[in-house]
Amino acid sequence: MPLLTVFTPTYNRAYVLPQCYASMCRQSCKDFIWLVVDDGSTDGTRELVQSWQREDNGFEIRYVYQKNQGMHGAHNLAYETIDTLLNTCIDSDDYMPDDAVEKILHFWQSCPQREDVSGFMALDADKSGRILGTPLPDVHEPITSYDVYYKYGVKGDKKFILRSDLTRLYPYPIFPGEKYVNLATKYSLLDKDYKLWMLNEPVCIVEYLPDGSSRNMIRQYFRNPHGFAYSRKLCMQLPFASFRFRFIQAMHYVSSCLILSDRRWLADSPRKALTILAAPAGFLWWLRLRILYRKEKEET
Numbered sequence: 001m002p003l004l005t006v007f008t009p010t011y012n013r014a015y016v017l018p019q020c021y022a023s024m025c026r027q028s029c030k031d032f033i034w035l036v037v038d039d040g041s042t043d044g045t046r047e048l049v050q051s052w053q054r055e056d057n058g059f060e061i062r063y064v065y066q067k068n069q070g071m072h073g074a075h076n077l078a079y080e081t082i083d084t085l086l087n088t089c090i091d092s093d094d095y096m097p098d099d100a101v102e103k104i105l106h107f108w109q110s111c112p113q114r115e116d117v118s119g120f121m122a123l124d125a126d127k128s129g130r131i132l133g134t135p136l137p138d139v140h141e142p143i144t145s146y147d148v149y150y151k152y153g154v155k156g157d158k159k160f161i162l163r164s165d166l167t168r169l170y171p172y173p174i175f176p177g178e179k180y181v182n183l184a185t186k187y188s189l190l191d192k193d194y195k196l197w198m199l200n201e202p203v204c205i206v207e208y209l210p211d212g213s214s215r216n217m218i219r220q221y222f223r224n225p226h227g228f229a230y231s232r233k234l235c236m237q238l239p240f241a242s243f244r245f246r247f248i249q250a251m252h253y254v255s256s257c258l259i260l261s262d263r264r265w266l267a268d269s270p271r272k273a274l275t276i277l278a279a280p281a282g283f284l285w286w287l288r289l290r291i292l293y294r295k296e297k298e299e300t
Helices: 017-025 045-053 071-081 100-110 145-151 184-191 217-223 225-236 243-260 272-299
Strands: 004-010 032-038 060-065 086-089 117-125 158-163 195-205
Touching: 004 017, 004 071, 004 100, 017 032, 017 045, 032 045, 032 071, 045 060, 060 071, 071 086, 086 100, 100 117, 100 195, 145 184, 145 195, 158 195, 184 225, 217 225, 217 243, 217 272, 225 243, 243 272
Parallel strands: 004 032, 004 086, 032 060, 117 195
Antiparallel strands: 086 158, 117 158
């Protein structure tokens, strides 16, 4: 059994998925499983992946399907399916450098095995090889992802390589009619009890396509208010977070409740005093989002 599963959630991305597959075939180390999680595609994704499964590519390809539930729902299915020690997500519009699997396995095997470690973080890069954001902190002990972004001030998307037994502990909630919950909520929950090693090497090449969630965040905000409110409520309760961080989460929670016209916004808040304090800012943010959302719809 390989140590690593690379999983790829996909929804109607048959036009770009071959780029990801080609990068799997080029890996210098083939000791991994590629799991394609089809989140309700209707564009021939199943047949495409099945054709790859018949090829002699040197690694195992698995395919699972579910009705469309959104990115977080596809992650839930992946974690239910994975049976390797480690996993990492490579999105359908992204791909891996040729030595990424080799780097991941070598780094993990060189790290001290500790029960309080959930995995490690690595870098994302663009097609030119330029690192997205800033490097990870040069530390010799594991730290939390919160510390990475809020203590050391790291910027930009990063790649998480995590223990599969731990990722299964925190499934994302599914809200009827919504298709988005912030994936970082899982990392915040893991931060309560576990830490991460740092690998300052790129293991993913990222490309933000026009139909990707990263470029449609304002729209996501309005289409998935329950999901946004859930993640903000969770982050408001993080015991290790700064007051500023928790205030910002409360502000966003208020704005999501305004989108929902939720009269129980204060009663349902886990931090009522903080929510009252953040309410004016949350109202102003809601007004700004409405303007941005209206402009976005007019442009499309």
